[in-house]
Amino acid sequence: MAELETRELEYFVAVAEELHFGRAAARLSIAQPALSKAIQRLESRLGVSLLERSSRRVALAPAGEALLHHGRNALNAVSAAAEKTRRAGDQQTHLRLVIKPGGDANLLSGILAAYARRPDARQVDILFGGATDRAEHVRDGRADVALLYVPFDDMTGLDHETLTVEGRVAILPPDHRLASRTQVTLADLARETLPRWKGVRWTGAPEAGQGPEVTDAAEALDMIRLGRTIAILPRSLAEPMHPDLVYRPVADAPRSELVLAWSQDDRRHLVASFIAAAVDAAGRAGPSPASLAPCSATADSPRDSLCPCGREH
Known part of the structure; x- marks a missing residue:
């Protein structure tokens, strides 16, 4: 069976993650033609098509999906072996x-x-x-x-x-239809739009629509303030609470x-x-107690009042 070189895996993983030869080449600091030839040689040696190419897009073929998964694991293993070996020798x-x-x-x-x-x-x-x-x-x-x-x-x-x-909370704009509730359910959120967290599998309301992609909580909060989405987060990740948004426990969300x-x-x-x-x-x-008790604050609650969740609103 043909062997794979670490450099080949690095090249392929970059292309598979970027789905664009130009961006992958820039990421790897090599010329795009050299990268294209390296991927072609890899496909020829393995005897499979890893990528589906057209003039407008690059997509992963089934064999490419498999190599991306196993290639990432292999690269991680190589990196971990080197790092752990160095650390084992450091008293x-x-x-x-x-x-x-x-x-x-x-x-x-x-x-x-x-x-x-x-x-x-x-x-x-x-x-x-x-x-x-x-x-x-x-x-x-x-x-x-x-x-x-x-x-x-x-x-x-x-x-x-x-x-x-801990429980999860829904983060809403203050004029949202659910903002006056003391708590909400997944059924209440079924038709809402939730952000797509880059690199995280879908963990929102089962029937909710998927909205803009975000990479961190700051981006999600900006989208919520603009009315483009809401979010469901573990309670501790929703802190500190933003004064211009509303936080409501999701009573039946998985812990x-x-x-x-x-x-x-x-x-x-x-x-x-x-x-x-x-x-x-x-x-x-x-x-x-603050992580377990439902928050009873409503949109009409005074901003400086305390509710059973122990937080100031």
Whole structure:
């Protein structure tokens, strides 16, 4: 069976993700004709068509879909092997934790304090990832552990421990038809338009329409303010609440889990110790009443009033 070279996989994955030879070539810093020839040679050697080309578009053929999936995994494995080998030889290894800014449900300070009290504690380096790439940081070795949200993040190749479970809230413009409700249901949102989160599988209301693509919460909030969409998020990711928007609990939405994730094949004591400290700290923190209680504020509530959710509106 023909072997694949790492460089060939890098070339193909770039084309498959961009679906445009020019953009892929710029991303790889090579000439477009050279990239096209490399992909043609790869197809010839494998004996399959990876891409469906026309004068107007490039699309993935079924074989290309398969190679994109397995190629990404292979590239991650190669990168992780090199990084973990280097780190295994470093006796002063720091533990690297990747998080989304604000995506810790207010647990991070307690977790770090609990870990620092352990006699085997190492320095913890905090890395900030985007809305959708934190799991990749762990898979390719850039980070040892990550704070992720289930079911939003891709957990392929990862083990995890659940730190907290929380409800979801709908974020609405103040003149929305549901803004006067104390809470809403998925049925209420069935005909609404929700944003498409880049790199995240669909986790909104089952029958809702898919609206503009967004890469982070800031973009989503801008679209909500413009009346182009609404959003459904885990409660902790909806904080801090924007004063010009309305937040309503989605009573029957599946709960979201904030988890600490690590590579399935990572059995290092360094990682196990941090996991134990994090689980212990999260258990001591307990569920936040604010994360469980429905918010009873309405559009007519005074902006500075407090409701049972414990927040000021």
